[in-house]
Amino acid sequence: MQVSRRSFFRRIGAGAVATAAIPALDSFALARGLAFTRAKQPGGPILLDRNENAYGPSPKVIAAIRDAAGSFNRYPRSTEEMEERLAHLHGVQRDQVVLTCGSGEVLRMAAEAFLGPGKKLVEPVPTFEALGKHAKNAGAEVVEVPLTKTYAHDLPAMLRNADAATGLVYICNPNNPTGSLTPREEIEDFLRKVPAGTHALIDEAYHHYVGASSSYASFLDRPVSDPRVIVARTFSKIYGLAGLRVGYAVAAPEVARKLAEERLPVGVNILGMQAASVVLDDTEHVRETAERSRNDRQEFMNQANDRMLRAIDSHANFVLLESGRRVDEVLEFFKKNSIILGRRIPSMEKYVRVSLGTPDEMSEFWRVWDMFLPHKM
Ligand SMILES: Cc1ncc(COP(=O)(O)O)c(C=O)c1O
Incomplete structure (x- = not known):
């Protein structure tokens, strides 16, 4: 446009x-x-x-919520069924998916798992601010790298700022608040060069809104074989479930396990899971x-x-x-x-x-x- x-x-x-x-x-x-x-x-x-x-x-969500209404007296027993479905959808193993209380929880978990005093987060600015806040709460340094003139992530500059202390880099694609894309090949090139101990959090909250674009491909639809990549997705945007708080991370099994250690013990609610399961089919x-x-x-x-x-x-x-x-x-x-x-x-x-x-x-x-x-x- x-x-x-x-x-x-x-x-x-x-x-x-x-x-x-x-x-x-x-x-x-x-x-x-x-x-x-x-x-x-x-x-x-x-x-x-x-x-x-x-x-x-x-509209199918309402019937699902009615069906779940009789079970509110119980705690959610397990996220496994939903994780299994998401794993199937994305062609990964179940132990690579972590269901969360909105994708906002993925950002917090990643900050807690991979950042802390002496560690660094490298992120673009402006971007979605939650991860930067979690990083600061965890005692990490936050390095903000301005977007390019075309509002893409300035990946060469982000790379110059990444060193052995960099626990996490944040790529928000499309980026909030600009709505802009960062070309896929540039991200892949960046991932090849980023320090070995650095994890990359790729936030695809707005994935479904991207029309046909030669410079965009989701890291779930076209994965790279890099165990440091974490992809965050949400049910809050195109699926219309913001108030029910469901999101998820997809990562290598070891990384997913580390993330899951930081998850709220019983965070994802029964209604959210029920609704998410229905919208996935629609x-x-x-x-x-x-x-x-x-x-x-x-x-x-x-x-x-x-x-x-x-x-x-x-x-x-x-x-x-x-x-x-x-x-x-x-x-x-x-x-x-x-x-x-x-x-x-x-x-x-x-x-x-x-x-x-x-x-x-x-x-x-x-x-x-x-x-x-x-x-x-
Ligand atoms: C880029 C981005 N990531 C993550 C989130 C968190 O969304 P939620 O926690 O509702 O999944 C938002 C919310 O607006 C967002 O814009």
Whole structure:
């Protein structure tokens, strides 16, 4: 996607696909009592802040949750069944998968397993901040390496900063908050050169939103034979289960065992596992959601372009938009107008991260935007 002027017809095309070709999930969801799965609560603000799936999970989840309802009095007995399923899905052994309480738990576990006083985390900036925080909590040094001009990880610079003390390097692909990709060959080249004792955490939280791209391939779909690689995935984004907190890590058996030692003893809940098991089967829902999201992204870029705004080309379900104003002002103005936007990004002060909502929510976003910075056409 380019931030170049697009033809009227192309724009109409994207809008038409968004509203006509894809089944009307909202009414479908409502008919099944799924209204609560939407990010916006009735009368509450529009939530464009945490990159959730604004359309909600697969309708099949509700039945699964009903089925699980009778067992809430029990602790979850085991994560093994889900781990077995995920292992099968990714063509690995069961002892290579660790089911977690959101992929956020993978980041904490990796920090605790491979970092500590005297150790170093090398990560890009800006990126998803949780790992850096866990690293600091573990007493490790955090080295932040700015992204390149094209918002890819600056892997040569990350490599220059990696040494024998580097316990972990973080690769977030697509990267949050920029939505940008780092080319696959560059990551592979980096992995070949990174010090022997360094583990690489590849965060694929937004994997499903990447359209066809020659420079992207998941490290689960196309693995490398490097036992230091840990891949983190989540059920919070395309699968629409953010509130149920399920994620997982895939790694070599020895690494997975080390990670699992840092896992909360009974962290993943029964509901989450039940729902995750159902959404894994609903590949049609994933396909539809990814397609919707691509249309939503295109429409966002068109709207930004119409206003001569700069937006970073995104491969995820959010876009980083240059506001030209201090972000605090932007966030405050939107909050007053009942729209919550993403957090401040210290290294990109004038940018605001907008999670893509439903078409109605995004119309409201642009209405408020035009009140904030009147549209000069
Ligand atoms: C890149 C990235 N990784 C991990 C997470 C954690 O997600 P969760 O703990 O819900 O799986 C997020 C959440 O937004 C994220 O953006």
